[in-house]
Amino acid sequence: MSLPPRAYPRVIIVGGGLGGLMLAILLDKMGVPYHIFERAPKVKPLGALMSLNGNILALFDQLGMLEDIMKVSLVSLNSSLYTEKLEKITEIDVRSHYEYTGYKFLMFPRPDLFTILLNRIPPDRISFGKRVLLTKRQSSGVQIVCSDNTCYEGDIIVGADGAYSAVRHNMFREMREQQEQEVLYSGGSSIVIPPSDTKDFEIPYLCMVGVTKSMDPDKYPVLRHPNTQLHHIIGESTPYSVKDQAEAKEQRFMNSEWGPEANEKLIEIVHDFPVTFGGKLGEIIDSTPKNGISKVMLEEKLFETWYHGSIVLIGDGAMSAMQDAVILANCIYDLENLRPESLTAAFRDYKEQRYTHAKRQIFNSRLNAKLSSGQTRTERLVRHVVLNLLPRSIQNKQFSKDAAYRPQCTFLPRVPDKGTISSLPQKPSRRYQAELRAAAAAAASVDETRRDSKLDLYCASSMRSDACLVPKRG
Numbered sequence: 097m098s099l100p101p102r103a104y105p106r107v108i109i110v111g112g113g114l115g116g117l118m119l120a121i122l123l124d125k126m127g128v129p130y131h132i133f134e135r136a137p138k139v140k141p142l143g144a145l146m147s148l149n150g151n152i153l154a155l156f157d158q159l160g161m162l163e164d165i166m167k168v169s170l171v172s173l174n175s176s177l178y179t180e181k182l183e184k185i186t187e188i189d190v191r192s193h194y195e196y197t198g199y200k201f202l203m204f205p206r207p208d209l210f211t212i213l214l215n216r217i218p219p220d221r222i223s224f225g226k227r228v229l230l231t232k233r234q235s236s237g238v239q240i241v242c243s244d245n246t247c248y249e250g251d252i253i254v255g256a257d258g259a260y261s262a263v264r265h266n267m268f269r270e271m272r273e274q275q276e277q278e279v280l281y282s283g284g285s286s287i288v289i290p291p292s293d294t295k296d297f298e299i300p301y302l303c304m305v306g307v308t309k310s311m312d313p314d315k316y317p318v319l320r321h322p323n324t325q326l327h328h329i330i331g332e333s334t335p336y337s338v339k340d341q342a343e344a345k346e347q348r349f350m351n352s353e354w355g356p357e358a359n360e361k362l363i364e365i366v367h368d369f370p371v372t373f374g375g376k377l378g379e380i381i382d383s384t385p386k387n388g389i390s391k392v393m394l395e396e397k398l399f400e401t402w403y404h405g406s407i408v409l410i411g412d413g414a415m416s417a418m419q420d421a422v423i424l425a426n427c428i429y430d431l432e433n434l435r436p437e438s439l440t441a442a443f444r445d446y447k448e449q450r451y452t453h454a455k456r457q458i459f460n461s462r463l464n465a466k467l468s469s470g471q472t473r474t475e476r477l478v479r480h481v482v483l484n485l486l487p488r489s490i491q492n493k494q495f496s497k498d499a500a501y502r503p504q505c506t507f508l509p510r511v512p513d514k515g516t517i518s519s520l521p522q523k524p525s526r527r528y529q530a531e532l533r534a535a536a537a538a539a540a541s542v543d544e545t546r547r548d549s550k551l552d553l554y555c556a557s558s559m560r561s562d563a564c565l566v567p568k569r570g
């Protein structure tokens with residue numbers, strides 16, 4: 097039985113964030129050559145609280161990484177919203193997620209997830225201090241040019257370099273150049289960059305994030321709690337909101353923040369804000385190593401252009417970046433050759449499989465941000481209606497719909513569903529299915545040979561008996 101041909105493109109991954117690292121792990125599994133180029137000079141444990149749920153934990157399970165992430169996590173059962181006077185507004189219950197997907201709602205410090213992923217990448221497959229400035233088309237593939245004037249060649253460039261992606265910027269430049277040439281030579285062009293793709297991001301929220309050093313559980317008794325305690329404090333008289341997370345297991349305390357010097361002003365403003373766990377916000381910020389404080393812009397935008405030529409983009413958003421990675425890896429596994437039409441077909445397939453889910457995730461993320469941090473009159477009203485008046489059955493219906501999307505690698509054995517809600521069917525890998533059929537056929541032919549040889553033995557032994565019997569009969 098002949099297998100569909102398989103291509104092994106040299107993949108250049110720009111950006112060693114969560115999406116880039118996850119893609120690298122998957123390419124490693126399928127034996128595709130790759131290299132990650134990350135602009136940061138070294139690994140910096142930045143960020144604060146992150147959460148993952150069944151929508152991505154099924155993949156971690158399939159990759160044998162579930163235990164690793166569970167070790168650094170606490171389970172979240174709910175999150176609570178408070179006014180700035182620390183009066184409880186409401187509580188959001190996420191327990192049904194476990195029932196639906198079979199995976200708990202996990203919360204952990206972002207640096208820990210980063211380390212888990214990075215530990216799976218052979219050190220010679222990632223280069224730090226490589227800021228990619230340019231991408232170029234070559235006759236033999238594609239090339240990146242870094243700020244230190246080094247160049248590297250490959251067959252595919254994956255832009256996993258975050259919201260302000262240099263790869264995306266270069267891709268649009270290439271598209272414009274090609275567009276101009278086509279217009280010049282044939283009077284028209286098939287290349288279209290939707291205007292929305294070139295508009296600036298709206299930045300609804302700007303966050304200071306960080307992880308404190310170990311805190312005293314006598315001062316913060318909430319640290320003894322076996323589950324994550326996630327509290328949002330929504331400003332009324334100020335434009336600031338606070339999200340506190342207590343991690344009893346490692347006695348770490350999450351808080352909001354900025355970058356060291358530039359943050360001083362904001363730190364001064366929020367210093368005396370009271371927090372639900374006791375004391376002032378300033379005390380928590382003071383317990384956070386200054387070099388571990390960073391500024392994160394929570395941009396939200398769905399681009400329409402996901403690929404062009406040999407360039408394809410993944411991310412942003414932790415869960416969606418990793419879901420992008422797994423679907424792109426699945427499509428790369430089915431690549432038959434490195435011709436431009438094959439690359440385009442694979443990238444188109446990737447976008448088709450991801451687009452509606454990515455759109456929905458952005459909608460949900462916007463809604464969640466408004467529910468947990470929104471301060472306008474309308475946002476307060478929406479929060480009240482959704483969290484207090486909307487019947488639980490409608491909320492659960494929504495939860496269950498979202499819980500069904502749990503993509504896995506289609507080139508590896510699938511982890512069976514664990515929850516009460518079946519996962520959405522995925523497009524099977526043509527190649528992996530053919531491999532399974534070939535393996536089954538090979539196993540059957542081995543069985544056949546064994547059966548034949550057993551038959552031969554049986555015949556031989558029967559003949560021997562016969563041979564034996566004949567003389568007796570005779």
Ligand SMILES: Cc1cc2nc3c(=O)[nH]c(=O)nc-3n(C[C@H](O)[C@H](O)[C@H](O)COP(=O)(O)OP(=O)(O)OC[C@H]3O[C@@H](n4cnc5c(N)ncnc54)[C@H](O)[C@@H]3O)c2cc1C
Nearest residue numbers: 111113114115135143144228257258262411412413414417
């Ligand atoms: C410092 C930081 C802290 C964060 N903290 C939190 C948090 O506490 N909670 C939370 O929920 N989310 C946080 N996020 C956001 C969350 O991690 C991202 O949404 C998610 O990781 C998306 O992953 P990504 O791989 O698409 O992009 P990113 O995580 O943004 O990774 C992009 C990577 O590309 C690199 N890069 C960018 N440009 C270039 C270039 N030209 N050449 C080479 N490399 C380049 C960047 O240095 C970065 O490592 C944080 C993100 C960052 C960057």
